[in-house]
Amino acid sequence: MERTLVIVKPDGVQRGLVGTIIGRLEARGLKIVGMKLMQIDRALAERHYAVHKGKPFYEGLLDYITSGPVVVAVLEGPGAIELVRQTMGATRPSAAQPGTIRADYAIDVGRNLVHGSDSPETARFEIGLFFREDELVSWQRDVDRWIYG
Numbered sequence: 001m002e003r004t005l006v007i008v009k010p011d012g013v014q015r016g017l018v019g020t021i022i023g024r025l026e027a028r029g030l031k032i033v034g035m036k037l038m039q040i041d042r043a044l045a046e047r048h049y050a051v052h053k054g055k056p057f058y059e060g061l062l063d064y065i066t067s068g069p070v071v072v073a074v075l076e077g078p079g080a081i082e083l084v085r086q087t088m089g090a091t092r093p094s095a096a097q098p099g100t101i102r103a104d105y106a107i108d109v110g111r112n113l114v115h116g117s118d119s120p121e122t123a124r125f126e127i128g129l130f131f132r133e134d135e136l137v138s139w140q141r142d143v144d145r146w147i148y149g
């Protein structure tokens, strides 16, 4: 079973799309094991986006991700990391496939609504940045046998 970090970015919260975004991932069969509303400060944003330091969009990215409240969640399921990436769509919404969150609700790469970890190592690192171990809940869903086969 795999876990991944999802962030509904400030534009998603401001636009009232928290339920839509989390709902799409939930409806796919992923299980929420952690979730909270928070404001990301500069120091946390720098750690989360450290791999992008030095890129032309880095400062704007930090301004954006710290510009308002976000919803952060840990989702669990078989292949959760890739499932979330697929359901989010390509980084640039104009290149994302219709049916994905970014294609259906966004236009601009600088307002692309949602973050999802991109590898098992990144997921472990990002979950550790945003959640203490005791904020994550391991639980069984009665419906799991109808989702995981």
Ligand code: DAT
Residues within 6 Å of the ligand: 052, 057, 061, 090, 091, 109, 110, 112, 114, 115, 116, 118
């Ligand atoms: P993703 O969020 O799909 O994992 P990423 O990790 O390459 O994409 O980049 C992180 C975020 O940075 C991305 O969601 C939006 C922003 N970004 C990436 N490339 C950009 C670009 N060329 N111009 C502006 N913002 C960009």
Ligand code: MG
Residues within 6 Å of the ligand: 116, 118
């Ligand atoms: Mg990324």
